[in-house]
Amino acid sequence: MSTASSTVLRGRVWKFGDWVSGDDGIVRFSELRNFADDHDPAELARHCFAGLVPNFAERVTPGDIVVAGRGFGIPSHPPAPMALRAAGIAAAVVESTDTAFIRRSLNAGLPVVTCPGITDAANEGDVLEVDLAAGRVTVNGTVFAVKPFAPAMLEVVDSGGLVPYLARYLAGNARA
Amino acid sequence: MRQTVAQKIIARAAGTETVEVGDYVTVTPDYTVMQDIYFYKNIKILEKLGVHEIAYPDKVIAVLDHTPQAAHGSIYVDRNRESREFARRTGFDNFFDVGRAGLRHLIMVEQGFARPGLLVFSDEPNISSIGAVGALNVPISTEVIVSMVRDSNWVRVPASVRFELVGSLPPGVWVRDLVQAICHDYGGGDGLIQRCVEFGGPALSTLSLDSRQGLLAGMYHAGADTALADVDDVALAYVQERADGRPYEVFTADADAEYDEVRTWDLSALEPFVTAPPKHADVVPVSDVSGRRITQATIGSCASNRLDDLRAAAEVLRDHPVAPGVTMYITPGSPAVYSQAAREGLIELFTERGATVLSPGCTTCWGYLGALGDGDVTISTNQEHYPGRAGSRKADIYLSSPYVVAASAVAGEITDPRPLLAREGKPHVHS
Incomplete structure (x- = not known):
């Protein structure tokens, strides 16, 4: 479930360990040969975490949130965050990841938040809330202060990804 | 400031x-x-x-x-x-x-x-x-x-x-x-x-x-x-x-x-390393994986497709052919690298030693060319080695320097390049 504002997201936690890569963990590069293409979302959803969580695509609820350890999504190509989105994941809150994955995910409409300490605080199935604008992650009564998203990033999230953002920008309707 | x-x-x-x-x-x-x-x-x-x-x-x-x-x-x-x-x-x-x-x-x-x-x-x-x-x-x-x-x-x-x-x-x-x-x-x-x-x-x-x-x-x-x-x-x-x-x-x-x-x-303290599958931190001295049979050896990618990398491979291949059972691909990184390699006789040398020179580009690094099949084992200068990166998930990719890759291509198995280079008495050249 997600709340009304696109910058405050609330969902049930799926928890992963350290170094779940974008190219062989979130999806498998070898099974998505055309790594920069638009794939059918339903097909991508089936690939999401297919090697890690049996039947993930059937078990996930739209609005669920991924919590993961260090190096989440490294390395990656565009299908990785697209698959997370297609499966219904609303956000990822991770110990660490690289800028390429953060931007790649944002462009797919998936906010990724770096939050050191999150894997100690959150357990599978917990309800987690992340406020992108305020820079706040809340789970089990623990509140983490994280780097707030810049206005330009919030606008991409609000648009639902980079392509809808560009449509908004080109129409003269973007604020950032 | x-x-x-x-x-x-x-x-x-x-x-x-x-x-x-x-x-x-x-x-x-x-x-x-x-x-x-x-x-x-x-x-x-x-x-x-x-x-x-x-x-x-x-x-x-x-x-x-x-x-x-x-x-x-x-x-x-x-x-x-x-x-x-x-x-x-x-x-x-x-x-x-x-x-x-x-x-x-x-x-x-x-x-x-x-x-x-x-x-x-x-x-x-x-x-x-x-x-x-x-x-x-x-x-x-x-x-x-x-x-x-x-x-x-x-x-x-x-x-x-x-x-x-x-x-x-x-x-x-x-x-x-x-x-x-x-x-x-x-x-x-x-x-x-x-x-x-x-x-x-x-x-x-x-x-x-x-x-x-x-x-x-x-x-x-x-x-x-x-x-x-x-x-x-x-x-x-x-x-x-x-x-x-x-x-x-x-x-x-x-x-x-x-x-x-x-x-x-301290560069003086370094030795030849190999990155074993599947993580980038899985780096070991070449001796730890020496003897592992290979089916492919490749030189290329943004890590090692420049002129000096080709010259290093040539130092090893100068007097030794690629071993039977090994396919070797070498990818010059650009037309400028390719033409200079030709001028220096490197393309001729590689070809005569049994290596195949590919056209400039990413080629083998993502399996666009020289894709790997089930059971293949490659040693490569490429950048990535997770399962399925360059074809089959049932292939193993080891990463290393052009010296190690070329020496392994000659031996048919992962090998330390230093004895081979010492035997040739070739100077170590950085131009």
């Missing part, structure tokens, strides 16, 4: 005096570079949005390096045709088509786009190789499309770490071994994540510009977003030959610049 080189370059591109680590700032990029698959996708997206040409065509560079010479039945035959038609129709001269195309990492420096103090948006962290001439690569992934409609975008100012190089590489040891030593120490943690690695120290100048590019291109696999090297006279002379009147500015870090870590690396 307390500014690192990365901070100074971002401040210049933002039109401000200084920037703080962690801040989001809006910058005007000097260039934005992307590969063919993204370029095609982006022109199709823009077409749907009613945009039919690139807003700042002088500042965007597209290089056909992933899918050149598309084979019969490939989806890229038509896509590449559409891309070149777009370039011709709109007068987009910075479309580097087959014939002019090499790996975009090399094209950026060879064509003088990458110059000291410039900020370059790109689709890939490995393009940080351009830091060898003092240009800052800011990898923004699929957001390169923004630069096709607008002359600005946001960046988050990275923290930096400083690596000082001392000593000199022992015989049979290559700059890749330094990359692997760094990956060993940092690849499993997050000490370099979202950071810029700034290289300096007295030994930096003993490395060729080719080697510096290979070094910087590998820092992504230790976790870093980007990398820079101090600009010395060698780098500056290279840039001056290619700048063609276009501006640049050499920045040096302030004496009190803040680094998350400052560390000295």
Whole structure:
């Protein structure tokens, strides 16, 4: 479930360990040969975490949130965050990841938040809330202060990804 | 002032005096570079949005390096045709088509786009190789499309770490071994994540510009977003030959610049390493995996497709053929590298030793050419080795230097190159 504002997201936690890569963990590069293409979302959803969580695509609820350890999504190509989105994941809150994955995910409409300490605080199935604008992650009564998203990033999230953002920008309707 | 080189370059591109680590700032990029698959996708997206040409065509560079010479039945035959038609129709001269195309990492420096103090948006962290001439690569992934409609975008100012190089590489040891030593120490943690690695120290100048590019291109696999090297006279002379009147500015870090870590690396202490599957931190001395039979050996990728890398392979292959049962592919990184390799007799040598020289591009690194089948074992200078990266998930990819790869190709199994090089009495050359 997600709340009304696109910058405050609330969902049930799926928890992963350290170094779940974008190219062989979130999806498998070898099974998505055309790594920069638009794939059918339903097909991508089936690939999401297919090697890690049996039947993930059937078990996930739209609005669920991924919590993961260090190096989440490294390395990656565009299908990785697209698959997370297609499966219904609303956000990822991770110990660490690289800028390429953060931007790649944002462009797919998936906010990724770096939050050191999150894997100690959150357990599978917990309800987690992340406020992108305020820079706040809340789970089990623990509140983490994280780097707030810049206005330009919030606008991409609000648009639902980079392509809808560009449509908004080109129409003269973007604020950032 | 307390500014690192990365901070100074971002401040210049933002039109401000200084920037703080962690801040989001809006910058005007000097260039934005992307590969063919993204370029095609982006022109199709823009077409749907009613945009039919690139807003700042002088500042965007597209290089056909992933899918050149598309084979019969490939989806890229038509896509590449559409891309070149777009370039011709709109007068987009910075479309580097087959014939002019090499790996975009090399094209950026060879064509003088990458110059000291410039900020370059790109689709890939490995393009940080351009830091060898003092240009800052800011990898923004699929957001390169923004630069096709607008002359600005946001960046988050990275923290930096400083690596000082001392000593000199022992015989049979290559700059890749330094990359692997760094990956060993940092690849499993997050000490370099979202950071810029700034290289300096007295030994930096003993490395060729080719080697510096290979070094910087590998820092992504230790976790870093980007990398820079101090600009010395060698780098500056290279840039001056290619700048063609276009501006640049050499920045040096302030004496009190803040680094998350400052560390000295002694090149003399390095030995040949191999990265075993599946993680980048799985780095072992070559002796740990010596004797592992191989079916393929490849030299190429943004780590090792420059002239010095080919010369290193040639040192080993000079008097030894590729072993039966091993397929060896060698990919010169650009037309300039290819033609110089031909001039030096390297293409002839490789061919006569039983290696196949491929056309410039990414080729084997993502399995576009020389794809791996079930049970294949390859040793490669490529950048990635997770299961399925270059074909079958049931193939094993080992990563190493051109010395180790060439020696292994000769032996038919992973092997230490040093005895072979010593026996030949060949001097260890860094030109």
